[in-house]
Amino acid sequence: MEAKIYLHYPGNDEAVAVGSGFSWGACLLGFIWALSKKMWFAAFVMLAVNLILFGMGLWGETADLIGMVLSIVFAVACGAYGNRWHRWTLEQRGYVLV
Structure with missing residues (x-):
């Protein structure tokens, strides 16, 4: 179960919840x-x-297999870092931790 981190924009009452664990989305x-x-x-x-x-998958069978493995690795990396990227983006826009 992941914890939520809440950020809000100064002057706005709404808080944005950002997960702290793996992002399946x-x-x-x-x-x-x-x-x-x-x-x-x-x-x-x-x-x-x-x-x-x-595009790597269009080059042949070996490249297709390598492309598929790299796609899976990239998807898992996006899931692992997705919430961190979301929080960083909000902080760059001026949101602060509640």
Whole structure:
């Protein structure tokens, strides 16, 4: 069970909850998850990496296997760091820890 970290923008009463553990949304949905969190740069990078790994699969069977393994590793890495990236993005926008 993961703990939630709450951030709020000064002058606004609403708090944004950010998970502190593994992000299944970031792992399974990738750049779509990042777009839903308004993390534009992260979404662009995730999409670019996914397209590069997909392109590797078009080169042949060995590259296809390597591309699939790298895609899985990248998805797990996005899941492991997704909530950290989300919190960092909010803090860069001026949100503070409650």
